Amino acid sequence: MEQAIYEELAVESRLEIEGLFNEIGKEFKGRADELIPMLQRVQRALGFLPEQALLEIARLTRLSTARVFGTATFYAQFRFQPVGRNVIRVCRGTACHVKGSDRILEDIKGHLQVAPGQMTRDGLFTIETVACFGSCALAPIMVVNDSVYGSLKRSRALKLLDEIRVREEGLLM
Ligand code: FES
Numbered sequence: 001m002e003q004a005i006y007e008e009l010a011v012e013s014r015l016e017i018e019g020l021f022n023e024i025g026k027e028f029k030g031r032a033d034e035l036i037p038m039l040q041r042v043q044r045a046l047g048f049l050p051e052q053a054l055l056e057i058a059r060l061t062r063l064s065t066a067r068v069f070g071t072a073t074f075y076a077q078f079r080f081q082p083v084g085r086n087v088i089r090v091c092r093g094t095a096c097h098v099k100g101s102d103r104i105l106e107d108i109k110g111h112l113q114v115a116p117g118q119m120t121r122d123g124l125f126t127i128e129t130v131a132c133f134g135s136c137a138l139a140p141i142m143v144v145n146d147s148v149y150g151s152l153k154r155s156r157a158l159k160l161l162d163e164i165r166v167r168e169e170g171l172l173m
Pocket of ligand 1: 091092093094131139140
């Protein structure tokens with residue numbers, strides 16, 4: 001399973017993980033019941049759970065790697081891939097689907113050249129899908145980071161992404 005969800009880490013990332021685990025070694029006792037708090041700590045620091053971090057947690061807690069991976073993959077709160085600076089969430093619930101959210105999602109996938117759960121190569125975007133935001137009257141809904149866009153038109157969705165890209169590139173210049 002690990003190989004299916006992970007790619008080889010860059011050296012800088014490995015060093016970052018080593019530094020993080022120096023801190024974690026001081027903050028936690030290494031008890032088995034600290035597994036979930038440790039997973040949360042790593043995700044807060046790195047934005048996701050790299051394979052190397054899960055192996056480190058298994059070593060620290062003396063739990064099997066199967067237990068650590070099994071627990072991490074059980075909870076929807078944990079991610080296994082890096083996250084882009086902007087997270088685009090498209091609702092796939094019935095109300096949104098009826099109003100065209102599937103077409104919006106297809107447009108976005110094509111525009112950014114990534115599938116849901118993946119980050120764009122430039123690190124700017126991650127696409128995710130959501131079962132329902134609980135605001136079905138505003139269908140179709142897309143949420144960009146913390147901003148909600150309801151009654152969304154296809155053209156507006158792509159325009160929003162372009163606006164974000166322009167803003168981000170402006171910040172990098
Ligand atoms: S179906 Fe999209 S918000 Fe409920």
